[in-house]
Amino acid sequence: MATMGQPVASRGRAATPTLGKAMLNKYARAFFTRVLTPFASFLIRRGVSPDTVTLLGTAGVVAGALVFYPMGEFFWGTVVITLFVFSDLVDGNMARQLGRSSRWGAFLDSTLDRVADSAVFGGLALWYAGGGDDIALCAVSIFCLASGQVVSYTKARGESIGLPVAVNGLIERAERLVISLVACGLAGLHKFGVPGIQYLLPVALWIVAVGSLVTLIQRVVTVRRESAEAEAQAAAAEQESGAAT
Numbered sequence: 001m002a003t004m005g006q007p008v009a010s011r012g013r014a015a016t017p018t019l020g021k022a023m024l025n026k027y028a029r030a031f032f033t034r035v036l037t038p039f040a041s042f043l044i045r046r047g048v049s050p051d052t053v054t055l056l057g058t059a060g061v062v063a064g065a066l067v068f069y070p071m072g073e074f075f076w077g078t079v080v081i082t083l084f085v086f087s088d089l090v091d092g093n094m095a096r097q098l099g100r101s102s103r104w105g106a107f108l109d110s111t112l113d114r115v116a117d118s119a120v121f122g123g124l125a126l127w128y129a130g131g132g133d134d135i136a137l138c139a140v141s142i143f144c145l146a147s148g149q150v151v152s153y154t155k156a157r158g159e160s161i162g163l164p165v166a167v168n169g170l171i172e173r174a175e176r177l178v179i180s181l182v183a184c185g186l187a188g189l190h191k192f193g194v195p196g197i198q199y200l201l202p203v204a205l206w207i208v209a210v211g212s213l214v215t216l217i218q219r220v221v222t223v224r225r226e227s228a229e230a231e232a233q234a235a236a237a238e239q240e241s242g243a244a245t
């Protein structure tokens with residue numbers, strides 16, 4: 001059931017289970033799965049569906065990011081986003097407990113991830129375009145938004161054309177979110193009188209921007225290599241079947 005909803009090509013990934021996993025997916029997911037399982041079970045007992053959690057979680061992240069960040073309220077925005085962002089781990093956990101992991105669920109989850117990410121970096125771009133008054137950081141925020149979407153697209157498209165895309169790269173979505181949200185939450189403490197801490201946010205945005213670019217390159221190189229290998233295998237198989245007839 002664990003592979004339900006994945007493209008056929010990616011079902012073979014068990015052969016290289018950790019090869020492409022970035023740090024958080026590799027080490028933190030198991031921990032958070034244990035911590036969040038009782039909450040997921042509670043929601044199931046209350047008759048809540050995984051799709052409802054996916055939708056409400058995304059709505060909460062979008063509201064937190066687009067209401068608070070454009071006003072420069074980074075602390076409260078991050079608190080609201082953090083409350084809702086873990087729904088992305090709860091929904092899949094619920095689906096697996098129910099034995100109802102589905103292609104629709106995988107599609108909804110990934111699609112709404114893109115919406116949530118757009119809101120987080122869009123909210124930051126709006127702040128820097130307005131009250132934050134920093135066109136360079138506005139551009140970096142937009143770059144983080146766009147590069148994050150393209151990084152995710154490389155995997156989705158690679159898998160849709162039958163490739164495993166076995167290398168996830170330097171920073172996946174979880175890393176992008178943790179780096180950005182920890183920096184936003186801490187930078188928000190500047191409003192409570194903590195001096196100098198606001199500079200964490202620009203540093204984090206640059207890290208996410210450069211990290212996303214590196215990840216994008218890693219994935220493009222991976223898809224190019226895997227696609228060449230697949231074409232070579234297909235040509236060899238064709239030659240073999242031609243020789244046999």
Ligand SMILES: CCCCCCCC/C=C\CCCCCCCC(=O)OC[C@H](COP(=O)(O)O[C@@H]1[C@H](O)[C@H](OP(=O)(O)O)[C@@H](O)[C@H](O)[C@H]1O)OC(=O)CCCCCCC/C=C\CCCCCCCC
Pocket residue numbers: 024025028029032075078079082085086088089109110111113148151152153155156168171172173174177178181182185186189
């Ligand atoms: C005094 C300080 C005040 C600070 C205030 C608040 C601080 C808040 C700090 C941190 C909050 C960070 C939370 C971030 C949690 C992110 C969890 C999450 O959503 O992970 C999702 C991720 C991906 O799951 P999916 O399989 O659904 O996603 C796929 C993936 O995204 C692919 O992406 P791609 O790489 O390709 O771009 C897509 O291709 C695919 O479509 C998509 O489906 O899940 C994981 O990866 C699992 C690991 C989760 C690790 C979470 C780590 C959290 C770390 C620290 C939390 C600290 C919390 C502190 C709270 C303090 C509150 C005061």
Ligand SMILES: Nc1ccn([C@@H]2O[C@H](COP(=O)(O)O)[C@@H](O)[C@H]2O)c(=O)n1
Pocket residue numbers: 004005050051052054088089090091092093095096100101102103104105106107108109
């Ligand atoms: N509404 C949903 C959400 C998710 N799923 C399934 O969970 C997988 C994602 O797991 P996460 O731990 O990363 O949330 C997804 O691929 C689906 O198989 C679901 O069925 N319905």
Ligand SMILES: [Mg+2]
Pocket residue numbers: 087088089090091092109
């Ligand atoms: Mg999820």
Ligand SMILES: [Mg+2]
Pocket residue numbers: 088109110113
């Ligand atoms: Mg998700």
